[in-house]
Amino acid sequence: MRILLVEDDQALGEGIRTALKPEGYTVDWLQDGASSLHALSHESFELAILDLGLPRMDGLQVLKHLRAAANPVPVLILTARDATSDRIAGLDAGADDYLIKPFDVAELKARLRALLRRSFQRPQPALEYRGISLDPASQVVEYQGQTINLPRKEFLLLHELLIQPGRVLTRDKLQQALYGWDEEVESNALEVHVHHLRKKFFPELIRTVRGVGYLVDK
Numbered sequence: 001m002r003i004l005l006v007e008d009d010q011a012l013g014e015g016i017r018t019a020l021k022p023e024g025y026t027v028d029w030l031q032d033g034a035s036s037l038h039a040l041s042h043e044s045f046e047l048a049i050l051d052l053g054l055p056r057m058d059g060l061q062v063l064k065h066l067r068a069a070a071n072p073v074p075v076l077i078l079t080a081r082d083a084t085s086d087r088i089a090g091l092d093a094g095a096d097d098y099l100i101k102p103f104d105v106a107e108l109k110a111r112l113r114a115l116l117r118r119s120f121q122r123p124q125p126a127l128e129y130r131g132i133s134l135d136p137a138s139q140v141v142e143y144q145g146q147t148i149n150l151p152r153k154e155f156l157l158l159h160e161l162l163i164q165p166g167r168v169l170t171r172d173k174l175q176q177a178l179y180g181w182d183e184e185v186e187s188n189a190l191e192v193h194v195h196h197l198r199k200k201f202f203p204e205l206i207r208t209v210r211g212v213g214y215l216v217d218k
C-alpha cells in the first residue's frame with residue numbers, strides 16, 4: 001500500500017512516516033506542492049495525505065489540479081484548527097476526508113483504513129489473464145481455479161503488470177510501486193519476485209525486456 005505524504009513540517013512529517021511504517025504502508029514523503037503534484041500525476045499511489053499550507057503551490061491547488069485531471073487517488077487533507085474555510089474548500093475541491101492538526105496518530109490510522117476500504121469497494125473488476133484471476137478488492141489470486149497465496153510484494157507486482165498488459169514497465173517504475181523511494185532494495189529483488197511469479201504461474205507469464213524492464217503480453 002503506497003502512500004504519498006505531503007507535509008512541509010519536518011517533525012510532523014517524520015512522526016507520521018514513523019507511525020505508518022509498522023502498519024505495512026510504503027510512505028513516500030514530499031515537502032512542497034509542485035513536486036507532489038508531479039509525483040501524483042506520474043506515479044501510482046493508493047492514497048495521499050496532503051497538508052494544505054505548503055511552499056511551491058498550496059495543497060488546495062494541488063488537489064484542484066488532480067481532480068481537474070480526473071485523478072481519483074483518495075486524498076486526506078491536513079488543516080489547521082482555526083481554518084474552517086480551508087476545510088470546506090478542501091472538501092469542495094475533492095478531498096475525501098480531513099484531519100485537524102494536532103491529531104492523534106491512532107485517529108490518522110483509522111481514517112486511512114476507512115479511506116482505503118472505501119476506495120477498494122469502488123467497483124474494480126477482477127483482472128483475468130490466461131487462467132489467472134486477480135481480484136484487487138479481496139486481494140485473492142486464483143490460477144486455474146486454485147487459490148494462490150502470494151506475499152504482498154508479489155501480489156503488488158502481479159497487479160502492476162496485469163493492469164497494463166502489452167506495456168513495458170521499467171524496473172524503476174516497478175521498484176517504486178513495490179518499495180517507494182527510500183526503502184533499501186536489494187539490487188536483484190525485482191528479479192527474485194519475477195522468478196517466483198513465473199514459477200507459481202507459468203514461465204512465459206512475464207517477459208523480460210533486456211535493459212528496460214518487464215511486461216506481460218497482451
Ligand code: CA
Nearest residue numbers: 008051053054
Ligand atoms: Ca504546512
